[in-house]
Amino acid sequence: MPAMLPTLKGQKINLRRVHKSDAESIYRYARDNEISRYTFLPNPYRIDDAYRFISTTHAALRAKKAFIFGIEHKQEKKIIGMISLEQVNFQHLLAEAGYWLGKQFWGQGIAKEALQLLLNFGFKQLKLNRIYARVMHPNTASCRLLERTGFRKEGVMRKAVWRDGLWLDLIWYAILKDEFKEFMKRNR
Numbered sequence: 001m002p003a004m005l006p007t008l009k010g011q012k013i014n015l016r017r018v019h020k021s022d023a024e025s026i027y028r029y030a031r032d033n034e035i036s037r038y039t040f041l042p043n044p045y046r047i048d049d050a051y052r053f054i055s056t057t058h059a060a061l062r063a064k065k066a067f068i069f070g071i072e073h074k075q076e077k078k079i080i081g082m083i084s085l086e087q088v089n090f091q092h093l094l095a096e097a098g099y100w101l102g103k104q105f106w107g108q109g110i111a112k113e114a115l116q117l118l119l120n121f122g123f124k125q126l127k128l129n130r131i132y133a134r135v136m137h138p139n140t141a142s143c144r145l146l147e148r149t150g151f152r153k154e155g156v157m158r159k160a161v162w163r164d165g166l167w168l169d170l171i172w173y174a175i176l177k178d179e180f181k182e183f184m185k186r187n188r
């Protein structure tokens with residue numbers, strides 16, 4: 001298991017550890033209502049939330065509880081979103097994937113690239129066997145992203161989140177190590 005968070009190199013993006021100097025960037029994108037709508041990010045999002053979050057990512061890594069990466073745009077050289085493996089359980093070899101991306105970067109295949117890098121890290125370096133994700137209904141973009149990276153829908157937790165005066169269902173997705181290997185072979 002890596003003692004430090006490695007930088008995972010992609011084509012349009014890299015995944016890397018975030019630093020205090022990334023707080024402004026994280027704040028700029030995370031404060032958008034369209035990001036908090038289907039995530040558990042604070043709303044309103046303040047600059048202090050970004051600083052606190054950055055410290056949390058370091059503490060979680062030290063405790064080996066979560067591996068939280070900034071999504072760095074290679075051309076713009078700044079953090080444009082976050083992606084993570086949390087609830088990491090080394091007894092049962094599983095973890096939960098979570099992510100968000102600044103709105104101006106949606107629809108360019110960036111989340112797909114980031115998620116593939118994350119899965120590769122989770123299955124190969126952390127040697128996990130199962131990575132799952134929970135999506136609030138109706139977050140179509142996130143469901144589609146998971147399906148396009150080889151996740152399978154496993155079930156629905158009905159009325160699991162109270163959001164803006166409404167109960168939302170949580171849709172559970174997961175991908176197993178063997179399924180990821182197959183998926184990568186087919187999409188090479």
Ligand SMILES: CC(C)(COP(=O)(O)OP(=O)(O)OC[C@H]1O[C@@H](n2cnc3c(N)ncnc32)[C@H](O)[C@@H]1OP(=O)(O)O)[C@@H](O)C(=O)NCCC(=O)NCCS
Nearest residue numbers: 038099100101106107108109110111112135141142144145
């Ligand atoms: C979910 C999210 C990360 C997707 O990011 P993205 O970079 O736009 O996704 P990609 O461009 O990699 O697209 C992946 C797939 O989803 C599809 N997709 C993306 N947005 C979509 C939308 N709004 N409706 C339908 N399909 C969509 C893409 O077409 C692509 O499928 P394809 O390969 O068949 O073309 C982004 O919308 C986001 O940050 N949303 C707010 C935060 C959030 O909801 N996080 C997830 C919580 S579970």
